Amino acid sequence: MEFNWRDTYARQVQDIIEYSEAAYQRGLVSGTGGNISARCGEYIIITATNVPLRRVTPEKLILCSLDGSPLDAAPGERPSKETGFHAAVYRARPDVKWVAHLHPVYSIVWGLQGSELPLLTESARLKLGQVPIIPVGTPGSKELAEAVTTSVVKAGPKTRAFFMREHGILAVGATAADCYHTCELLEDSAKIAVLDRLFKA
Amino acid sequence: MEFNWRDTYARQVQDIIEYSEAAYQRGLVSGTGGNISARCGEYIIITATNVPLRRVTPEKLILCSLDGSPLDAAPGERPSKETGFHAAVYRARPDVKWVAHLHPVYSIVWGLQGSELPLLTESARLKLGQVPIIPVGTPGSKELAEAVTTSVVKAGPKTRAFFMREHGILAVGATAADCYHTCELLEDSAKIAVLDRLFKA
Amino acid sequence: MEFNWRDTYARQVQDIIEYSEAAYQRGLVSGTGGNISARCGEYIIITATNVPLRRVTPEKLILCSLDGSPLDAAPGERPSKETGFHAAVYRARPDVKWVAHLHPVYSIVWGLQGSELPLLTESARLKLGQVPIIPVGTPGSKELAEAVTTSVVKAGPKTRAFFMREHGILAVGATAADCYHTCELLEDSAKIAVLDRLFKA
Amino acid sequence: MEFNWRDTYARQVQDIIEYSEAAYQRGLVSGTGGNISARCGEYIIITATNVPLRRVTPEKLILCSLDGSPLDAAPGERPSKETGFHAAVYRARPDVKWVAHLHPVYSIVWGLQGSELPLLTESARLKLGQVPIIPVGTPGSKELAEAVTTSVVKAGPKTRAFFMREHGILAVGATAADCYHTCELLEDSAKIAVLDRLFKA
Numbered sequence: 043m044e045f046n047w048r049d050t051y052a053r054q055v056q057d058i059i060e061y062s063e064a065a066y067q068r069g070l071v072s073g074t075g076g077n078i079s080a081r082c083g084e085y086i087i088i089t090a091t092n093v094p095l096r097r098v099t100p101e102k103l104i105l106c107s108l109d110g111s112p113l114d115a116a117p118g119e120r121p122s123k124e125t126g127f128h129a130a131v132y133r134a135r136p137d138v139k140w141v142a143h144l145h146p147v148y149s150i151v152w153g154l155q156g157s158e159l160p161l162l163t164e165s166a167r168l169k170l171g172q173v174p175i176i177p178v179g180t181p182g183s184k185e186l187a188e189a190v191t192t193s194v195v196k197a198g199p200k201t202r203a204f205f206m207r208e209h210g211i212l213a214v215g216a217t218a219a220d221c222y223h224t225c226e227l228l229e230d231s232a233k234i235a236v237l238d239r240l241f242k243a
Numbered sequence: 244m245e246f247n248w249r250d251t252y253a254r255q256v257q258d259i260i261e262y263s264e265a266a267y268q269r270g271l272v273s274g275t276g277g278n279i280s281a282r283c284g285e286y287i288i289i290t291a292t293n294v295p296l297r298r299v300t301p302e303k304l305i306l307c308s309l310d311g312s313p314l315d316a317a318p319g320e321r322p323s324k325e326t327g328f329h330a331a332v333y334r335a336r337p338d339v340k341w342v343a344h345l346h347p348v349y350s351i352v353w354g355l356q357g358s359e360l361p362l363l364t365e366s367a368r369l370k371l372g373q374v375p376i377i378p379v380g381t382p383g384s385k386e387l388a389e390a391v392t393t394s395v396v397k398a399g400p401k402t403r404a405f406f407m408r409e410h411g412i413l414a415v416g417a418t419a420a421d422c423y424h425t426c427e428l429l430e431d432s433a434k435i436a437v438l439d440r441l442f443k444a
Numbered sequence: 445m446e447f448n449w450r451d452t453y454a455r456q457v458q459d460i461i462e463y464s465e466a467a468y469q470r471g472l473v474s475g476t477g478g479n480i481s482a483r484c485g486e487y488i489i490i491t492a493t494n495v496p497l498r499r500v501t502p503e504k505l506i507l508c509s510l511d512g513s514p515l516d517a518a519p520g521e522r523p524s525k526e527t528g529f530h531a532a533v534y535r536a537r538p539d540v541k542w543v544a545h546l547h548p549v550y551s552i553v554w555g556l557q558g559s560e561l562p563l564l565t566e567s568a569r570l571k572l573g574q575v576p577i578i579p580v581g582t583p584g585s586k587e588l589a590e591a592v593t594t595s596v597v598k599a600g601p602k603t604r605a606f607f608m609r610e611h612g613i614l615a616v617g618a619t620a621a622d623c624y625h626t627c628e629l630l631e632d633s634a635k636i637a638v639l640d641r642l643f644k645a
Numbered sequence: 646m647e648f649n650w651r652d653t654y655a656r657q658v659q660d661i662i663e664y665s666e667a668a669y670q671r672g673l674v675s676g677t678g679g680n681i682s683a684r685c686g687e688y689i690i691i692t693a694t695n696v697p698l699r700r701v702t703p704e705k706l707i708l709c710s711l712d713g714s715p716l717d718a719a720p721g722e723r724p725s726k727e728t729g730f731h732a733a734v735y736r737a738r739p740d741v742k743w744v745a746h747l748h749p750v751y752s753i754v755w756g757l758q759g760s761e762l763p764l765l766t767e768s769a770r771l772k773l774g775q776v777p778i779i780p781v782g783t784p785g786s787k788e789l790a791e792a793v794t795t796s797v798v799k800a801g802p803k804t805r806a807f808f809m810r811e812h813g814i815l816a817v818g819a820t821a822a823d824c825y826h827t828c829e830l831l832e833d834s835a836k837i838a839v840l841d842r843l844f845k846a
Binding site for chain 2: 234
């Protein structure tokens with residue numbers, strides 16, 4: 043790749059690093075789980091496979107095309123194995139500039155039940171809305187990317203967050219902050235729903 | 244606005260920033276939820292709409308009148324949509340200098356039940372007292388501001404904390420520290436009440 | 445007080461500040477709850493009343509006699525209202541150099557049940573041992589100090605930790621680290637006991 | 646010991662310190678619980694007994710032989726009492742370069758039940774696999790080291806994590822990061838399993 047994309051998209055590079063660390067510190071992901079990407083013109087920048095989000099550096103980011111193919115990477119680095127469904131989201135939703143896939147515990151627990159998330163708070167009703175559940179699919183598979191596309195298209199352009207059953211969550215946004223705040227709000231909303239149901243059982 | 248209110252009220256500006264970040268770090272709020280304000284003479288200073296409490300800066304604070312109207316703001320910034328009920332609290336309670344509205348999970352879960360919070364600990368009996376529940380109201384609506392006023396007036400001058408049903412909590416204080424510590428104590432007390440009931444079920 | 449006790453006991457002053465902040469950061473106390481003291485020769489140094497443990501400074505420490513009377517304090521500062529039972533512990537247990545009283549949530553929830561803590565792990569059996577429950581008493585009262593004394597004397601010199609019913613925990617140690625680590629271990633042990641019982645219910 | 650092993654193995658020394666602190670900050674261990682070691686050629690470097698993982702320094706690390714005998718230590722320091730089973734793991738698994746023994750709460754609660762951990766998420770299926778349960782044994786005993794050896798050998802070379810019943814977890818890895826990330830993933834997986842079972846009860 044001739045052009046220096048890490049400089050051209052320095053703001054996105056910095057934001058991926060900042061929000062990746064925030065997601066780890068907030069407990070929304072652990073180990074090497076999760077991946078975050080940004081749309082940069084005709085490209086996608088995404089975190090590398092096997093990088094812990096607490097420790098993303100510019101060298102751990104990969105430039106990809108909108109069909110999900112890697113275009114430039116530091117030696118030995120490959121893009122997240124979930125690049126396929128990130129790319130699918132960007133193609134299906136032109137308004138989306140950021141995609142985050144995280145593994146927060148209460149959202150996963152809620153998603154395992156398969157029932158719709160009740161919107162128990164004003165914040166959930168105002169800023170989250172209905173949260174579709176994307177069915178199970180092998181990580182990195184074409185089938186999973188297609189399941190994501192189907193869910194995203196069906197949900198329409200107002201939907202900001204999805205459960206990925208037995209896997210985690212998917213959030214989209216026009217900015218890094220929007221996308222990340224949706225993740226925090228979804229996890230809090232799932233925790234409230236889980237505790238409320240336990241409490242009333 | 245001619246006078247430089249961010250300098251005149253530098254202490255309050257600094258305290259709003261500090262306690263906003265503390266509330267986020269302590270898990271009492273997430274995303275762009277919550278808002279904090281201070282009474283400054285005949286004015287109110289309040290956090291902007293859509294600002295995450297982890298990242299408040301002086302530019303993200305708005306000067307308002309005691310009727311809740313914005314008087315001065317950085318370009319593009321508007322006051323929290325809940326400025327109406329903050330202002331209502333300051334008018335109803337001359338002793339109150341600080342108001343915090345946060346979204347802590349266990350307090351929300353308790354509030355969903357609608358029953359009175361049992362004061363299970365010495366700290367809750369000594370420093371918290373009875374915690375009224377403010378009924379549901381559309382965020383930013385006149386009806387919600389009126390419901391807050393009614394509850395605050397009815398509760399009397401010794402009440403420091405309120406549940407806002409399906410929404411969060413409201414705490415008031417004579418200092419930033421008093422107001423913030425009440426939020427921490429209420430969330431711990433709600434967590435103890437939720438766990439105690441689960442435990443004994 | 446003629447002698448400069450903050451210099452003479454600089455190590456204890458520094459340790460109280462460090463472990464007070466650690467207790468807050470670890471979630472073992474919130475708001476202005478809790479108090480920590482150290483035996484310094486014929487004296488006790490204890491945190492002031494109404495100081496949040498996250499923000500203890502040398503000026504927020506009070507020199508007291510072993511009968512619990514304040515001997516020296518910065519202007520306007522008074523010792524924790526629980527100085528009485530700290531002093532009672534030092535008189536009853538000559539081996540004790542540190543006393544911590546904290547309000548961790550799972551320990552409080554366990555203590556509310558009034559049954560003995562099961563020692564479910566090797567760490568609890570090895571480093572904690574039996575944890576007596578001190579009955580309820582008004583904070584700051586002579587009755588509470590006497591109840592603490594009775595429990596501490598009855599438990600004997602090997603006991604490191606106590607539940608204070610409807611109030612929190614009490615830990616003692618020969619060093620600041622010993623005393624603080626006992627608090628962390630007790631809270632983890634109480635959390636395991638609460639979850640295990642919920643899980644098996 | 647003539648050679649300066651803290652310099653020769655500076656990278657491992659630094660990694661033990663870093664991941665020990667990370668384990669504490671993440672809540673995977675508390676007080677003086679837990680111990681971490683690295684294989685360094687024909688030697689093992691392990692954390693000292695009674696050191697809190699939040700505060701490991703080079704002086705708190707001990708050089709041991711592969712049979713678990715201490716070879717070099719700062720004055721007054723002794724190796725973790727669990728050095729025996731760390732050494733047993735290194736002898737049984739030549740591929741293992743790192744061993745971590747931690748005390749995370751949900752893993753302990755799951756282990757108390759004695760039933761197999763369900764692999765409810767893609768991450769657990771992909772990166773964790775089956776998690777054997779090592780039976781109870783007195784800390785520091787030869788019996789416990791033998792029980793660990795038996796479980797590790799029986800589980801085979803693909804197994805990365807074990808429950809230690811009534812004690813904690815054991816994770817192994819080719820790098821410090823692999824070993825540590827397995828600990829984080831196991832605790833999240835155990836938390837999901839505990840909550841899912843409570844939720845469906």
